[in-house]
Amino acid sequence: MISTILERARQGQEITPEEGYLLLTEPYPQAWLQQAADDLRRTLVGEPVSYVVNRNLNFTNICEQHCSFCAFRRDGGQPGSYWLTSEQMVAKVQDALGQGATEICLQGGLHPGAQRQGSTLNYYLDLVSTIKTTAPKIHLHAFSPQEVQFISRQDGISIADVLKALQESGVDSLPGTAAEVLDDRVRRVICPEKIDTATWLSIITQAHEMGIPTTSTMLCGHVETSHQQIQHLHHLRELQRRTVGLTEFILLPFVGAQAPAPLRRRVGRDQPDLSATLRLTAVARLFLGRWVKHHQPSWVKLELAGAVQALQWGCDDIGGTLMEEHITTMAGAKGGTGKTVQELQNAIAALGRPHWQRTTLYQPCQGVPELLACF
Numbered sequence: 001m002i003s004t005i006l007e008r009a010r011q012g013q014e015i016t017p018e019e020g021y022l023l024l025t026e027p028y029p030q031a032w033l034q035q036a037a038d039d040l041r042r043t044l045v046g047e048p049v050s051y052v053v054n055r056n057l058n059f060t061n062i063c064e065q066h067c068s069f070c071a072f073r074r075d076g077g078q079p080g081s082y083w084l085t086s087e088q089m090v091a092k093v094q095d096a097l098g099q100g101a102t103e104i105c106l107q108g109g110l111h112p113g114a115q116r117q118g119s120t121l122n123y124y125l126d127l128v129s130t131i132k133t134t135a136p137k138i139h140l141h142a143f144s145p146q147e148v149q150f151i152s153r154q155d156g157i158s159i160a161d162v163l164k165a166l167q168e169s170g171v172d173s174l175p176g177t178a179a180e181v182l183d184d185r186v187r188r189v190i191c192p193e194k195i196d197t198a199t200w201l202s203i204i205t206q207a208h209e210m211g212i213p214t215t216s217t218m219l220c221g222h223v224e225t226s227h228q229q230i231q232h233l234h235h236l237r238e239l240q241r242r243t244v245g246l247t248e249f250i251l252l253p254f255v256g257a258q259a260p261a262p263l264r265r266r267v268g269r270d271q272p273d274l275s276a277t278l279r280l281t282a283v284a285r286l287f288l289g290r291w292v293k294h295h296q297p298s299w300v301k302l303e304l305a306g307a308v309q310a311l312q313w314g315c316d317d318i319g320g321t322l323m324e325e326h327i328t329t330m331a332g333a334k335g336g337t338g339k340t341v342q343e344l345q346n347a348i349a350a351l352g353r354p355h356w357q358r359t360t361l362y363q364p365c366q367g368v369p370e371l372l373a374c375f
């Protein structure tokens with residue numbers, strides 16, 4: 001019975017993957033689902049909604065892979081390809097500091113030419129030290145598991161050694177991107193060159209065991225089934241049961257408008273389906289239950305109004321200011337490339353809920369002058 005499952009989940013009891021599947025697929029009033037997810041959110045984290053003042057830094061879009069959803073990647077030398085110099089990165093980090101950023105979110109394409117002294121790891125360590133020299137106190141949220149594996153593969157060194165070197169040079173946490181859908185049949189269609197499910201889980205597990213926290217994500221709304229969505233959430237819940245290193249879950253609905261034609265045509269939709277995204281947002285909150293306290297929608301992909309709705313379907317964080325979002329904007333997302341603190345605060349206040357500025361790891365930040373005291 002749907003109402004029994006919802007009631008148990010609302011109280012924070014674990015539901016099975018089969019029950020999660022029923023919540024996603026059975027016909028019943030979606031208001032029940034919304035209410036249960038909203039209630040569980042209130043029980044676990046209360047009314048306040050957080051945001052983080054951060055800047056995205058996508059150091060290059062030159063990438064050796066060809067994920068079928070990705071409008072960001074370019075070949076080297078192709079029109080629109082770019083590779084930032086360290087001077088350009090320093091300027092962006094300084095500008096971010098001036099705007100009160102506490103986090104740099106650093107990710108890029110997998111560029112085989114990105115090497116120092118013949119080593120890919122050395123290039124990435126240089127990136128980290130460029131940022132940390134410019135902003136020693138900033139939280140560096142850098143490199144997806146796919147990027148970690150790329151370094152390991154290029155240089156023939158272990159994942160553990162890559163993670164250790166990144167940690168020692170100043171990486172504070174990893175973005176849990178490249179998860180897409182943790183199902184190898186889906187991965188063979190949308191990202192055949194990427195690491196498989198087991199490798200993604202293993203890299204995140206190793207990071208957590210070394211004391212590097214990560215976020216978690218799901219790229220939804222393309223070719224995956226409801227069953228595969230639940231399996232993805234199940235993988236995350238089991239991982240978290242073992243390591244407790246996930247800080248949050250971020251649902252990333254696929255934006256197709258400018259994505260490569262084959263997947264775009266197959267999906268047949270340019271922008272995310274908001275009601276399907278909200279349903280999955282609520283099921284993710286209920287399924288991950290007490291294991292993952294923080295849930296974030298993507299205002300880039302849903303637009304701010306859609307992200308505000310997601311705050312009523314289980315989310316408790318509105319995300320980051322981002323300052324410059326490229327990846328999904330290049331795919332035709334309509335949410336914009338950055339938000340001011342005022343815009344985020346106003347959006348939260350419109351719901352009648354209090355807002356608070358967090359660090360990447362969900363610690364409170366003080367007012368602007370004391371900002372850097374929160375590290």
Ligand SMILES: C[S@@+](CC[C@H](N)C(=O)[O-])C[C@H]1O[C@@H](n2cnc3c(N)ncnc32)[C@H](O)[C@@H]1O
Binds near residue numbers: 072145179252255327
């Ligand atoms: C572009 S990658 C950057 C890091 C690295 N290249 C990687 O793939 O892990 C970051 C994430 O952006 C998301 N993304 C890319 N294209 C998207 C699209 N069209 N719609 C929604 N999310 C997208 C994917 O989830 C992907 O893992």
Ligand SMILES: Nc1c(NC[C@H](O)[C@H](O)[C@H](O)CO)[nH]c(=O)[nH]c1=O
Binds near residue numbers: 215361
């Ligand atoms: N949702 C998107 C994000 N989110 C990143 C967060 O702002 C932040 O880095 C995380 O909460 C850790 O503190 N970043 C993007 O570039 N695009 C998005 O759509």
Ligand SMILES: N[C@@H](Cc1ccc(O)cc1)C(=O)O
Binds near residue numbers: 141174216252
């Ligand atoms: N969600 C990632 C960041 C991110 C998300 C989506 C993107 O398209 C790009 C980056 C995080 O862990 O913070």
Ligand code: SF4
Binds near residue numbers: 064065067073109146
């Ligand atoms: S998602 Fe990442 S790995 Fe895949 S093509 Fe885009 S930049 Fe490259």
